[in-house]
Amino acid sequence: MRLTEFWHRMEHHLGSTYARSWARDQVLAELGNRTPQQALDAGVEAKAVWRAVWQALELPPSER
Template identity: 65%
Template sequence: MRHTEFWDRMDQALGPAYAKSWASMHVIAELGGKTAQEALDAGVSPKTVWRAVWAVLELPARER
């Protein structure tokens, strides 16, 4: 998964106005206590970050 696909999925899940804010404020234990944005900035793959976000948001399996 590329960063652009990650952000497209975030926009679909949370809306374009809220996705970036959520990604920079919501700490996810599965990402080592980092936000999605911090994890991406630290070099964690977008696919790994998306799976953690997917789990936290309890999104449907088809969006995994």
């Protein structure tokens, strides 16, 4: 997954403004107690970050 796809999915589910804020503020245990933005900045693959976000938001399997 490319970063553009990651952000597209985030904005689709959280809105264009809230998606970036949520990614900067929400700490996820699945990402080593980092925020999605911190994980991306550290080089974690966007697909892995999306899986953690998907789980945290309790999205349906079709959105995985």
